[in-house]
Amino acid sequence: MLKLERRPAPSRLWTAATPVLAVIATMIAGGLLFAALGKDPVEAIRTIFWDPLFGEFASYSRPQLLVKAGPLILIAIGLSLGFKAQVWNIGAEGQYMMGALFGAATGLAFYPTDSVLLFPAMVVMGAFGGFLWAMIPAVLKLRFGTSEILVSLMLVYVAQHIMSAASFGMLKNPEGMGFPGSRNFQHYPAAFNGELIAGTGMHWGGVAALGAVVAAYVLLSRHILGFHIRVAGEAPRAARFAGVSPALLTSVCLGTSGALAGLAGLFEVTGPAGQITTDFASGYGFTAIIVAFLGRLHPVGILLAGLLMALTYIGGELAQLTLNLPSAAVQAFQGMLLFFLLAFDVLANFRIRLAGRARA
Amino acid sequence: MTGTETAQLLTIRGLTKAYPGVIANSDVSFSVAPGEVHALLGENGAGKSTLVKAIYGLVRPDAGEMRMRGEVYAPSEPRAARAAGVAMVFQHFSLFEALNVAENVALGMETPPRQRELSAKIRAVSEAYGLPLDPSRLVGDLSAGERQRVEIIRCLLQDPKLLIMDEPTSVLTPQEVEILFATLRQLSAEGTAILYISHKLEEIRSLCDSATILRRGKVVATCTPREVSARDLAEMMVGTALTPPARAPRTDWAGAPALEVTGLSVASPMPFGTSLKNVGFAVARGEVLGIAGVAGNGQDELLLALSGELKSAPGMVRAAGVDLGDKGPNDRRRAGFVVAPEERLGHAAAPGMSLVENALLSGAIRMGLVRRGFIDWAATRAFAEGVVRDYDVRTPGTHVAARALSGGNLQKFVIGRELSQEPAVIVINQPTWGVDASAAAAIRQVILDRAAAGAAVVVISQDLDELMEIADRFAALNEGRLSVPRPVQGLTMEEIGLMMGGAHGMHVPEIGAAHLLHAEAADAEA
Numbered sequence: 001m002l003k004l005e006r007r008p009a010p011s012r013l014w015t016a017a018t019p020v021l022a023v024i025a026t027m028i029a030g031g032l033l034f035a036a037l038g039k040d041p042v043e044a045i046r047t048i049f050w051d052p053l054f055g056e057f058a059s060y061s062r063p064q065l066l067v068k069a070g071p072l073i074l075i076a077i078g079l080s081l082g083f084k085a086q087v088w089n090i091g092a093e094g095q096y097m098m099g100a101l102f103g104a105a106t107g108l109a110f111y112p113t114d115s116v117l118l119f120p121a122m123v124v125m126g127a128f129g130g131f132l133w134a135m136i137p138a139v140l141k142l143r144f145g146t147s148e149i150l151v152s153l154m155l156v157y158v159a160q161h162i163m164s165a166a167s168f169g170m171l172k173n174p175e176g177m178g179f180p181g182s183r184n185f186q187h188y189p190a191a192f193n194g195e196l197i198a199g200t201g202m203h204w205g206g207v208a209a210l211g212a213v214v215a216a217y218v219l220l221s222r223h224i225l226g227f228h229i230r231v232a233g234e235a236p237r238a239a240r241f242a243g244v245s246p247a248l249l250t251s252v253c254l255g256t257s258g259a260l261a262g263l264a265g266l267f268e269v270t271g272p273a274g275q276i277t278t279d280f281a282s283g284y285g286f287t288a289i290i291v292a293f294l295g296r297l298h299p300v301g302i303l304l305a306g307l308l309m310a311l312t313y314i315g316g317e318l319a320q321l322t323l324n325l326p327s328a329a330v331q332a333f334q335g336m337l338l339f340f341l342l343a344f345d346v347l348a349n350f351r352i353r354l355a356g357r358a359r360a
Numbered sequence: 361m362t363g364t365e366t367a368q369l370l371t372i373r374g375l376t377k378a379y380p381g382v383i384a385n386s387d388v389s390f391s392v393a394p395g396e397v398h399a400l401l402g403e404n405g406a407g408k409s410t411l412v413k414a415i416y417g418l419v420r421p422d423a424g425e426m427r428m429r430g431e432v433y434a435p436s437e438p439r440a441a442r443a444a445g446v447a448m449v450f451q452h453f454s455l456f457e458a459l460n461v462a463e464n465v466a467l468g469m470e471t472p473p474r475q476r477e478l479s480a481k482i483r484a485v486s487e488a489y490g491l492p493l494d495p496s497r498l499v500g501d502l503s504a505g506e507r508q509r510v511e512i513i514r515c516l517l518q519d520p521k522l523l524i525m526d527e528p529t530s531v532l533t534p535q536e537v538e539i540l541f542a543t544l545r546q547l548s549a550e551g552t553a554i555l556y557i558s559h560k561l562e563e564i565r566s567l568c569d570s571a572t573i574l575r576r577g578k579v580v581a582t583c584t585p586r587e588v589s590a591r592d593l594a595e596m597m598v599g600t601a602l603t604p605p606a607r608a609p610r611t612d613w614a615g616a617p618a619l620e621v622t623g624l625s626v627a628s629p630m631p632f633g634t635s636l637k638n639v640g641f642a643v644a645r646g647e648v649l650g651i652a653g654v655a656g657n658g659q660d661e662l663l664l665a666l667s668g669e670l671k672s673a674p675g676m677v678r679a680a681g682v683d684l685g686d687k688g689p690n691d692r693r694r695a696g697f698v699v700a701p702e703e704r705l706g707h708a709a710a711p712g713m714s715l716v717e718n719a720l721l722s723g724a725i726r727m728g729l730v731r732r733g734f735i736d737w738a739a740t741r742a743f744a745e746g747v748v749r750d751y752d753v754r755t756p757g758t759h760v761a762a763r764a765l766s767g768g769n770l771q772k773f774v775i776g777r778e779l780s781q782e783p784a785v786i787v788i789n790q791p792t793w794g795v796d797a798s799a800a801a802a803i804r805q806v807i808l809d810r811a812a813a814g815a816a817v818v819v820i821s822q823d824l825d826e827l828m829e830i831a832d833r834f835a836a837l838n839e840g841r842l843s844v845p846r847p848v849q850g851l852t853m854e855e856i857g858l859m860m861g862g863a864h865g866m867h868v869p870e871i872g873a874a875h876l877l878h879a880e881a882a883d884a885e886a
Binding site: 222223224225227230231234235237238239240241242243245 | 667668669688689690693699701703705706707708709710711712713717720721722724725730733734735737
């Protein structure tokens with residue numbers, strides 16, 4: 001019989017090794033899933049992990065990597081701060097939409113200005129929109145003790161409706177011949193977030209994501225606020241003993257993650273997406289939760305996890321196109337990654353023993 | 361099998377149990393006769409608990425033999441132990457606060473009778489043994505001493521042949537201890553053997569017929585406690601001669617009291633906690649105030665209110681004349697407070713964090729480890745290393761997680777971390793809980809040294825001997841109220857007991873024994 005024995009301290013080796021193991025296990029289980037669907041598992045896995053970078057259409061898909069990874073990393077960094085402090089913001093998708101809406105609305109309000117101040121103003125408003133949306137669960141939690149998990153999640157669906165309303169109403173393109181959706185920022189240079197270096201997929205969102213990685217790293221390793229975040233997650237009573245105010249910390253964590261998600265939305269709507277539409281939301285806010293955990297809530301880990309996740313996105317789309325895989329199968333594949341990661345996590349904190357005859 | 365062995369109730373031969381990295385019991389042998397009150401004496405970590413867990417079927421020994429009335433006895437689980445007539449009262453109670461006494465007792469039984477029958481049985485047993493208890497009361501409303509009675513009655517209903525009691529007096533007032541001892545003596549006279557675990561020497565001398573002394577898992581001596589002095593027992597237990605802490609002559613410091621608490625009333629943040637009611641005291645520089653009390657009478661709340669984790673109204677807490685009543689922990693640290701909570705893992709220290717990080721936890725402010733928000737890790741490491749060195753914390757290094765340290769070592773680290781911060785006011789809850797005797801003596805010495813250097817010290821403890829040893833004045837918490845502090849000099853055990861609330865719940869008239877009546881009268885007076 002197998003028996004789990006708690007380690008005195010988490011194993012560093014296993015903490016680093018579990019993400020790798022999880023990826024391998026996902027490939028195996030995913031391969032079985034694809035085989036059960038009647039596809040060649042090896043080809044499917046290769047399509048997802050190899051072809052986007054080195055395949056036939058790599059020149060098209062490679063820049064996509066940064067385009068997809070940028071918002072994932074930006075959102076996941078924010079979420080990881082909260083997750084470390086046991087503040088569970090599950091509604092980054094909603095904050096992402098509200099950031100996009102606030103930022104886009106600011107830009108469209110000044111159409112067709114060519115002021116250089118416009119884009120920075122939109123960035124600020126985008127962050128503010130996400131922050132505001134995340135402060136709703138924060139205030140409700142502090143005032144009435146509601147669960148931030150449920151409130152933030154439900155607010156995603158509220159944001160979805162506001163998004164639809166905006167694309168049919170307030171922000172609808174007056175020259176759009178009645179189609180829902182705002183003006184396209186591609187035709188609005190002062191507000192457009194284009195590629196900074198042609199052919200790389202790097203736009204301001206990618207820059208912000210890298211900046212967030214560095215800032216989070218410094219915060220968590222050198223700054224007293226980062227230390228308080230870690231203590232609060234590790235031992236809430238010890239945090240109070242250290243003088244941390246739980247209310248303030250909850251607000252800081254939710255607010256920061258909301259602002260970063262809002263930024264991601266703003267950079268997306270002004271760049272790759274181009275406009276506010278009813279189907280603007282693409283699940284980045286939810287996928288970022290997987291990215292945060294896959295990256296062990298560590299900034300550098302999140303950077304790598306974001307790139308890996310972006311790869312499965314692009315590879316998944318490629319597999320849908322070339323192999324006719326159903327999109328649900330690709331989503332299940334991504335879900336497996338989180339599942340295996342959490343399952344292998346046991347190894348970091350426990351040691352597996354074959355239990356013999358004598359037991360304690 | 362010899363004749364003497366059959367005359368014994370329980371015989372243990374060569375019992376050995378090892379855990380990874382530590383041998384808890386090594387070749388332990390002793391025996392208990394019917395009706396004998398047998399003490400198991402030893403420091404924390406001497407192996408007493410493992411030994412009784414083996415007898416109660418919670419731990420399976422690696423080697424050795426146990427015999428019950430000559431028959432081989434190897435319980436695989438507590439149920440088997442109970443079937444063989446062994447019952448145990450644990451140090452930590454397993455009771456549900458939201459259920460009443462009878463319901464709690466029923467939960468521990470294999471086939472509980474109907475509530476009404478059970479209540480009648482509980483009443484009968486409680487009257488027969490002088491343990492007053494109302495079966496319909498909620499356990500959440502009972503004092504610690506009364507909760508212990510629930511556990512004892514639960515055991516007595518099984519009609520045990522051997523009753524194991526693990527540190528039963530740590531939650532009792534001196535009067536309640538007398539009641540418990542009367543019950544135990546009655547049980548012993550009726551032929552029930554009692555295995556009594558404790559490190560309190562006077563208790564063992566007054567109650568027990570024989571004693572087995574354990575040190576580092578081995579039996580080091582067997583004796584008749586009445587025939588040796590407490591000092592001899594202590595030295596057998598510790599293995600070295602003990603020196604009581606030395607105090608420097610008191611200096612009279614001028615100025616306002618270093619710590620002044622007036623009309624402190626705060627609600628407990630914990631369910632079934634005890635709210636503080638109009639607590640007031642003042643501590644001068646260089647003075648040690650000892651606060652006693654049975655566990656759960658507001659000690660935790662008092663510590664939280666003094667540390668600032670539980671905010672009070674302005675004016676309730678002052679340090680050197682400065683109002684700190686509504687200030688949080690860090691403002692109080694700036695004013696010279698250091699605080700060591702009772703619970704080491706999870707409150708005083710974050711279990712999964714390194715000693716360096718745990719040094720930062722409370723040392724950040726007074727040790728200047730943070731500059732403009734950024735942590736000076738080099739200085740923090742130096743601070744942690746200093747604490748480890750000065751307080752003899754046994755650890756492979758400061759990088760290890762707090763939870764990897766033994767309880768005593770972590771306690772030394774926590775106390776050292778606080779006392780190294782040049783404090784003006786020191787508040788400590790249970791300074792030597794779970795620490796071996798020589799380390800405990802060292803901790804008491806440092807507390808006295810800090811007081812001699814001009815700090816005002818508040819020590820909250822359930823160990824009366826400890827408080828008598830280091831305190832200048834003494835007060836007791838009872839149901840969230842603090843008695844008026846009195847000088848320790850000339851205070852008798854009886855007065856102390858009354859300050860602690862006398863015997864809780866002694867209002868049932870049908871108690872027979874003379875000393876019980878005495879205790880009741882004392883309670884009525886209080």
